[in-house]
Amino acid sequence: MALSSFYNSDTVSAYSSGTGGAGIFGSLAYLALNTWAHLSPSLTLKILIPFPILMAIAYLFILLPSDAMKRGWICGAQVKEDEHSLMTQDQPRRTVPMKERLRQQIRLFQYTGPLFLVYFGEYVISYGIAPVLLFPGDSTFNGSEYKYYSFVYQVGVFISRSSANFVRIRWLWLLAGLQIANMIFLGTVAYWNYIPNIWIVFAIILYEGLIGGAIFVNTFYRVAEEVEGDLKEFCMSSISFWYSCGILLAGIIGYQITPWLAGRRPHAPA
Numbered sequence: 001m002a003l004s005s006f007y008n009s010d011t012v013s014a015y016s017s018g019t020g021g022a023g024i025f026g027s028l029a030y031l032a033l034n035t036w037a038h039l040s041p042s043l044t045l046k047i048l049i050p051f052p053i054l055m056a057i058a059y060l061f062i063l064l065p066s067d068a069m070k071r072g073w074i075c076g077a078q079v080k081e082d083e084h085s086l087m088t089q090d091q092p093r094r095t096v097p098m099k100e101r102l103r104q105q106i107r108l109f110q111y112t113g114p115l116f117l118v119y120f121g122e123y124v125i126s127y128g129i130a131p132v133l134l135f136p137g138d139s140t141f142n143g144s145e146y147k148y149y150s151f152v153y154q155v156g157v158f159i160s161r162s163s164a165n166f167v168r169i170r171w172l173w174l175l176a177g178l179q180i181a182n183m184i185f186l187g188t189v190a191y192w193n194y195i196p197n198i199w200i201v202f203a204i205i206l207y208e209g210l211i212g213g214a215i216f217v218n219t220f221y222r223v224a225e226e227v228e229g230d231l232k233e234f235c236m237s238s239i240s241f242w243y244s245c246g247i248l249l250a251g252i253i254g255y256q257i258t259p260w261l262a263g264r265r266p267h268a269p270a
Contacts, residue, residue, distance in 0.1 A: 012224050013164040016217040020158035026051075027151040035144045101234065108235055111219050112242040114176035118215040119246035121179035122208050126153065127254025129186045130205065132261045135198045145198065149205050156209020157216075164217040172222075175215045182208050190261045216243075 026048070033044040105112075130149045135141070141148060169175065186204060189195050219239060227235045 010165075012220045013162070013217060016161040016164065016213070016220070017158070020154070020161035020213055023154035024151070024158050027147070027154045031144075031147045031151050035147055101238075104231065104235065105238065108223075108238055108242075111172065111223055111235075112239055114172035115215055115219050115239060115243045116246040117176035118179040118212060119243045120250045121176075121183040122153075122212045123247045123250030124183050124254050124257075125186055125205075125208055126150070127251050128257040129183070129190050129254075129261065131258055132190050132264075133186070133198075133201055138198055141198065148202070152202050152205045153209040153212075156206040156211075157213035158209075160210045160213030161217045163214070164221055168221065169214055169218045170222070172215060172219060175211050175218075179208070179211045179215070182211065187257075187261075191264050193264065 029048060030044055033039045033047060034041060039047075126149075131146050133149070134143065134145050136143075182204065186201075186208075189201070195201060220236065223235050223239060224232065
């Protein structure tokens with residue numbers, strides 16, 4: 001996302017939508033190969049491993065080359081723009097002192113705080129709660145509920161990540177509150193087992209994905225439009241770091257709570 005600071009703000013929407021589409025493709029590919037084609041998880045992953053190479057191909061051969069992109073924070077680096085280019089023009093870059101970096105972290109809290117909470121909430125759901133939300137009485141999914149949850153979640157992410165050109169959401173803290181409430185609610189469902197129908201859970205998982213996609217695209221859009229040019233790349237990188245921290249913390253907590261919740265539900269894997 002830091003590279004988007006060298007382009008106009010429409011690339012934020014394009015990148016967000018593209019990564020959302022990749023999520024749908026990845027989850028659907030795994031679901032199809034493992035569940036529908038009955039391939040082993042190991043073979044399924046081996047088939048899908050080559051696809052990340054496309055990221056390197058896109059970076060090396062599809063993105064337009066630019067001295068500013070290659071050299072990073074160098075004052076006076078300029079990017080030429082032609083009629084076929086999305087590159088922004090005359091984007092100066094400078095080295096950001098450590099004191100200013102710390103000061104910017106405080107300023108960025110209005111973006112990083114809600115983004116951290118949303119990603120923490122949704123990945124606690126994905127890592128710790130969703131794996132135990134099984135419905136053994138429903139033979140439709142035969143223990144593959146989690147793979148379907150992942151696909152439905154990615155559909156929600158794709159829809160909201162692709163919506164920025166039509167709907168803008170400025171209340172980032174509201175999205176954070178909604179996702180934390182979602183996490184708590186699904187946690188109580190996993191603990192007390194009071195929702196008998198898997199389709200209700202599918203709807204909640206879709207809603208989880210909608211919130212996650214919305215916070216991503218709207219946060220980066222706001223930074224692209226509200227942060228001055230010479231700090232934009234640094235701010236984009238910082239925000240990416242903080243949502244990764246939310247995912248990391250969620251993974252640690254999810255690893256701990258999954259066996260605890262599994263003990264409360266019949267037929268859930270410990």
